[in-house]
Amino acid sequence: MAEVSVEEQADGTYTVAVNDGSATTTHTVRVPAGLADTLGCAHVSGTELIRCSFAFLLERESPTSILRDFSLEQISDYFPEYPRKIRAMLAPDADGPQRS
DSSP states (O other), rough: OOEEEEEEEEESSEEEEEEEESOOEEEHHHHHOHHHHHTTTSSSOOOHHHHHHHHHHTSSSOGGSOOOOOEEGGOOOOOHHHHHHHHHHTTTTOOTTTOO
8 A cells, every 4th residue: 555645835735745665756735725624524634634635546546647736626526526435534433544
């Protein structure tokens, strides 16, 4: 399984590194204001929302296929099930991937 690290930057973006053993990719991700509320995930941090969003993406594509610079709201353009799945993954009683 790929290792995902997420770091919040001073400008409000996040730098995400994905190491799948054979390669490491780096991604710049933005979380638009209000998106967590829209997704029903306001109870988690931006870092956790991104970490789980990458778990979602990595179930569907390789790290090298994930856009290098994107906004989380774009995921549903490619995967319409994203809002429903991420809501379920991050439900307060769910054991989502990489939850602490």
